[in-house]
Amino acid sequence: MKTEKRLTMALSVLVALMMLAVPLASSSNLFVDGGQTNSNGDAPNLGAAGDTLTINLNIPENSLDVIDYDDLKDNLTTTNIIYSVDAKNGVIRAICDSDESSKQVQIKTVLDAIKTALGSDGRMAAYDLTFSGDYTTVEEKIEGQITANAVWKLKNTYGEVSIITKGLGEDSEKIKAYKYVDASKKTELNIDDLPTYLKTAGNGYVVNLKSSNDQPVYTYIVTDSKGNKVVDGDKIESGSVLTATYTFDSLNYGTISVNSPIFDNAVTFYVAKTTGALQVATTTYWMIFNALVNEEYLNDVMDSNNPAASVPNFTETPSAIETPFTANDGSCKINSWTNGTENYALNSNSTISIGSELTLNAEFTTFPVKFMVNGQVQIVNVKYGEFSKASCPFDTAGMTVWISVDDGGVKSIFNFDRSAEDLQKELVKSTSEKTLTLIALFSAYDETAYVTFNAADGAYFGDKKDKITEVIIPVAKGTTADKIPMPANPSKDADGKSYLFAYWAADGSEYEFKSTNKVDDAGLELTANFVEYTFTVNFFIDDNKYIVLYCNGDLTYNSTSKKVDVSNVTGALYDGKTYLAADIGADLTSKLIPTKAGYNFVQWNDKDGKMMLTLGIDAKEYVEVTNAGFSKISANTDLYAEFDAAEYVIIYSGNTAAATNNMIQVGTVGESLNFFSDSTFSNDGYKLKEWNTRPDGKGTTYALGSAFTLSGADYDKLSKISKDNMTIPDGIDHGFTLYAIWEKVGSSDNPSGNTDGDNDNSSNTDTYLLAGILVVIIILIIVVAVVLRKKQ
Known part of the structure; x- marks a missing residue:
């Protein structure tokens, strides 16, 4: 029993260890190559520029x-x-x-x-x-x-004073530090100068007075906590609070407010009720617009329909001024006024009532920003005020820093972590001609090289209207070419012409993106190569496009010389690879005689089955034209491969000593036939049971007279046959042998070979029976031994 318990415990420990092995193994990649990871699982960029x-x-x-x-x-x-x-x-x-x-x-x-x-x-x-x-x-x-x-x-010599303003809308509280009269006692503070904003807060821009200076539309008084008036140079008790109380001069002034989507808060302007001559003063929409310009709520106002025009003279009465306007460095477009339910032109001279709440109808402008991330490129129209790193439409996980690229190709770090105001200043510089271009780096700034993909003359990436002709992809210096993120292929078009992207070239030759090529510190310049064509000749095998020839002019056939003029062939497409005309060699030309398992190529036909091109191999083993069914091809043409199915033989063997003559059956790839029946051979005392690919019956079995079709793929697996002592039709050199498997039906002796067809199976059955008996005997011996041990 002790032994059994020990064995049980050992097994339990082993199972526990196996269970522990799984989490231990899965956690072993926490420190890949000894490197640390951050919370996202990405390797941190330690020591990179940008710390x-x-x-x-x-x-x-x-x-x-x-x-x-x-x-x-x-x-x-x-x-x-x-x-x-x-x-x-x-x-x-x-x-x-x-x-x-x-x-x-x-x-x-x-x-x-x-x-x-x-x-x-x-x-x-x-x-x-x-x-x-x-x-x-x-x-x-x-x-x-x-x-x-x-x-x-x-500092020990200063004390803080709270300054409260009242009467200017919402009350506010500010803090100002003043020097003690005596720092050792700290009982009084010197109010050497009251804050300047207290003196100007009650002034306002009066839009309907000719003077543009701020007018004192409020009166005010500053008092301490005891109600004593305070002016510059006074002293106050420590801990005292200053209160500035403002009173609006409603006898002489009224207000007009302006709301707009481009303003954070409503803008309030003051209007005089009378002129200096005590006449009723009028206020117009054009006056309010001028006030917005003069108070710099709007700047750089331009005619949006003609940005090159000179700035209008806003201080004069409007004449033929075109609207809408753009303003604030082009960040917004201003359309019109709304007062209640009525709309007015920006330069309207209609009178506005005192107390009106106007709406300046405007909207922020969008600016183009070009983002490049890992080969992806897109121009995003970003609305003013919304420019941030979130404007990028691509996944930037793992990036190290943004860089910008100017028109001269100069690259510099671009920092999104700054004030929104500074960012928007960068945004408004971007135009369709000089678009702000931002590229995401995924390696240290100083360890980065740049792969530039040029679309070539007349070509572009993405949408043609975006005019993207270059994609810059940053990679770590020394990156192998097979690891370079690839941009989408550029496009190119022209009237009456078509273009197919072929490949990227460096120094005029196709660049191979393989592991043996590396990007050095100087980077890499690549240019797109295109196939120019007006029509294509498409070669099909079994309705699958096989080869495409691109032609920029007629394909002609000279029946005398039996040659096709291919001088207008500009490129080809085969097996997913595009070739320029100069790259088409004998290897690619040889593909025009296609191979198909189990079939022999005949010719290329048109869609109606008419022969268009017959090819052969010349003495130098180059492809040559032997016949053509056209004199000229000038438009898109589809050609279809015609094949003849190969023939093969089935050799039937009687599989007895007496049956020495074999029988032959000819089959065609892809066509059904029936195997010979039981009358093929005779054997006294036995009947023909089946056919087999091995004489001992242990190969593939086929029923007598059953249907059979050989595929092209299986044809290629057949061995070449020997024609010794057999009459096999000329041109057939592939086939296979089937052996007769016999079944005993009488008492006659087995003449030779495998005549009963079941000898091996009977032998196997006897073996299995003997093995089963031995197992039963062993079990009985064990049971008897256990019983005898218990009795002892």
């Missing part, structure tokens, strides 16, 4: 102590660093432009550069700046994606 330190400046939105971003951009510079300043979101990105270890930059170097560029004025005067981030020390090199966060600490 970035992102600095969040973290300036509160309601702070009046701000940064001069223009000065920051001008003053910020560091060797081997590209800076991107996003003023809208308060973010600086320091991007490494080299992956060489000797050129890597410390985090501290960048942070110090930012402090230096900010100077000592503005926010830096009232706050101390430090940084924290997802790094251990600032001495670390910038590698990968690192984030630093600005920490602003109010």
Whole structure:
């Protein structure tokens, strides 16, 4: 029993180990070639150019102590660093432009550069700046994606004051830092200057006055927490809140508001109720439009139907000015006005009532952007304000960086991680003539070479109207040619002509995309080659297109010389490969005499079965024309191969010592015949049972008189036959032998060979019976042994 238990335990352990082996094996590819993977399973791009330190400046939105971003951009510079300043979101990105270890930059170097560029004025005067981030020390090199966060600490000599504005629509609250009168006591603050915006917030553009200066349409007063009036140079108690209260001068002014899809918020303009002469003042739609231009809600306004025309003089009364307009660097198109249920032209001189809410009917313009990703190319029309990396229609998983390419072929890194405003500025530069082209890289910037596919003169990729004549595919330097992502084949067309893409050529010769060719640092320039033609001659075998000849002129046959003039053949297509005329050699020409298993080629016929072309082999084993059924082919023509089925013989053997003469049956490939019946041979005391491909009956069996059809493929498998002692028709050299299998029916002795047809089967049956008896005996012995052991 112990032995049985041990055996059972051993088996259990083995099964457990086998079950564990599956997950262990499947997890063994977590570190392929020792490389790490990121959360997507993609190999990370370590040490690649584009390593970035992102600095969040973290300036509160309601702070009046701000940064001069223009000065920051001008003053910020560091060797081997590209800076991107996003003023809208308060973010600086320091991007490494080299992956060489000797050129890597410390985090501290960048942070110090930012402090230096900010100077000592503005926010830096009232706050101390430090940084924290997802790094251990600032001495670390910038590698990968690192984030630093600005920490602003109010200086000991300053205190913060809340400033609330009321009466200008929604109330707002801002924060401003002021110096203490005495930093040791911190009881009073010097209000040396009230914020400038308090003084101008109550001014408005009065559209129907000739003066374009802002008019004081509001009056205001600033008070502290105790209600005391505060002006420049006053002192206030620490912790006091300043409140600016505005009152609209409704006696003299009214408002007109403008909403539009191109404005983030409604624009409010002020209108005077009377003129200086105390007459009622009128306001027109054209005045409001001028106000939008003068207040720079609209700029670069142009006639959209004639962009080359000079800018209209908007300060004058409109005359023959064409609308619609484009504005804001062409980012929008402006159509008309709507007031209530009525529509008005942009330059209308109709009067607008005070208090009207107008709608400026406009829409953002779309701009073309050309994206290239792994051989795919598409021009996407992107609406202004929506340009982002999501505009790309292709899968970019695993990419490292975007690059842009200018008209001169100069490539530079393109960064989507910047303010939306900056991105849209890039977008509006793109036109149908100078389209912004962006290419996705999947290798390190400094380790990338470029394969340029040129469509050639008059050719294009994709839609013809997009005018895409070049596809640039970035690959890692040293990439083998068989790994280059391939673009879709270009197209080409012209009046009365057709073109077939043939292949890509480098330096005038077909380029082979095989593993022995590599893309070196200089990259690769490829040009499309096309077959030009006006008609085709299509060769079919069994309704399957076999060869296509492309012709750019007539095919003629000279019956005297028995030659076809092929000078107008410009190319051919065979087995999926396109050949130019210069590439057509003897090997391809030989395919015009096709082979078909079990058949012999006769000639090429037209669709009605008329002979069009008969071919042969000359003394030099080249294909030659022996006859033609045409004098000229000038249009698309289909030719069909005619074949003769091959003949074969079946040799019947009596398979006895006495039957020495064989019988012959001739068959044709693809046609049905019946095997000979039981009257073919006679054998005293036996009857003919069946036919077999082996004399011992262990081959393939065929019933007497059964139907049989030999396929072409099976014909090719037949052996050549010997004609010794047999009369076989001329021209037949393939066949097979069938042997008579006999079955004993009387007591006569077996004359010779396999005459009973069942000897082997009987012998096999006896063997199986003997084996079965032995197995039963062994089982009985084991049972008896077990019983005797228990009795003991």
